Amino acid sequence: MSTVVQVEQLEKTFRLGFLGRKKIRALSGVSFEVQEGEVFGLIGPNGAGKSTCIKILLNLVWPSKGSASLFGVDVKKASSRQPVGYVPEMPAPYEYLTGREYLFFQASLAGLSSADAATQVKQVLERTEMGAHAHLPIRRYSKGMTQRAMLAGALLGHPRLIILDEPTSGLDPLGRRLVREIIIEQRQRGAAVLFCTHIISDVESLCDRVALVVGGSIRKSGRVSELTSTSNRTFEVVLEDVTSESFRETSLPAGVSRRELLGTRVLLEVSADALQELLGVALARRWKVSRVQPLHFSLEETFVATVKGAGQQVGGTLE
Numbered sequence: 001m002s003t004v005v006q007v008e009q010l011e012k013t014f015r016l017g018f019l020g021r022k023k024i025r026a027l028s029g030v031s032f033e034v035q036e037g038e039v040f041g042l043i044g045p046n047g048a049g050k051s052t053c054i055k056i057l058l059n060l061v062w063p064s065k066g067s068a069s070l071f072g073v074d075v076k077k078a079s080s081r082q083p084v085g086y087v088p089e090m091p092a093p094y095e096y097l098t099g100r101e102y103l104f105f106q107a108s109l110a111g112l113s114s115a116d117a118a119t120q121v122k123q124v125l126e127r128t129e130m131g132a133h134a135h136l137p138i139r140r141y142s143k144g145m146t147q148r149a150m151l152a153g154a155l156l157g158h159p160r161l162i163i164l165d166e167p168t169s170g171l172d173p174l175g176r177r178l179v180r181e182i183i184i185e186q187r188q189r190g191a192a193v194l195f196c197t198h199i200i201s202d203v204e205s206l207c208d209r210v211a212l213v214v215g216g217s218i219r220k221s222g223r224v225s226e227l228t229s230t231s232n233r234t235f236e237v238v239l240e241d242v243t244s245e246s247f248r249e250t251s252l253p254a255g256v257s258r259r260e261l262l263g264t265r266v267l268l269e270v271s272a273d274a275l276q277e278l279l280g281v282a283l284a285r286r287w288k289v290s291r292v293q294p295l296h297f298s299l300e301e302t303f304v305a306t307v308k309g310a311g312q313q314v315g316g317t318l319e
Contacts, residue, residue: 003072004161004192005034005057010066012052012216026052027063028216036160039183039193041203043299044213045307050196051089053213054165057194058086070161082111085154089165089196091146095139099130099149102138103156110157117156124152129178143170151179155186162186164195168202180206200300204228210299212306219306227302235275238291239266239282250285253277269295 010030016022034040055061073080107117211221255274260267
């Protein structure tokens with residue numbers, strides 16, 4: 001796979017006040033890369049620097065230090081953004097255009113011919129389920145409808161990279177499901193997707209890799225499975241057809257850390273080292289083993305623990 005996004009030691013410091021004497025470091029040594037056909041998630045608390053990083057990739061903000069490139073081309077060159085689709089966090093399209101007129105405008109910016117524009121505008125309107133509203137001016141759209149229109153525009157020209165900043169903001173459950181389906185479709189056709197979101201469940205279900213940004217720095221990164229695994233792996237075991245008498249009489253392995261008797265069902269938490277011994281005890285007692293499930297931290301728990309460990313830095317670091 002080829003590298004689509006390359007970010008190396010990005011730093012960004014904003015100057016505040018009339019004379020610019022106050023400084024806020026929004027990014028500090030951020031590095032990551034996104035591969036072709038990969039969904040990469042940037043997550044973090046408000047003000048962590050995620051949107052600043054995206055704006056640098058789109059040359060809307062210049063970095064103080066470091067470098068960033070798209071498809072091997074420096075982001076300061078317009079050619080780097082030609083194969084890119086983008087949905088901003090707070091979209092502000094021309095509200096007096098209809099949805100269809102806006103998409104034809106986007107198609108012209110993407111360099112599509114009149115024939116290709118007509119074909120693709122029809123396709124993206126259908127895919128985002130906005131066909132029935134395409135004749136309405138955008139000022140009459142709800143927030144969710146505006147978000148769908150922006151997503152439709154980002155799909156024009158079959159971009160090789162799609163950047164989504166809070167793509168499900170303002171969407172109802174059906175809209176969120178639609179966005180997830182579209183992200184999966186884009187990955188399947190080989191496009192890379194980079195997106196920021198606060199909805200951890202979407203990250204867990206969609207992302208190949210994740211970077212957790214706190215206080216302008218990447219605190220953790222890797223595959224979701226790597227970020228949610230524990231060093232001391234444990235399992236949840238559910239046993240059935242267990243009488244309270246037989247359970248009290250049975251000596252369980254030392255690796256069982258939690259035990260709950262619920263009628264004739266027993267819920268146990270057991271270490272990996274003691275799992276085989278426990279299953280042997282269950283078979284000897286003729287207990288039914290109905291579930292053996294590995295336990296791991298959810299990404300949300302990892303997120304919360306990392307943010308708290310970093311002192312909940314929000315909005316960058318004052319200098």
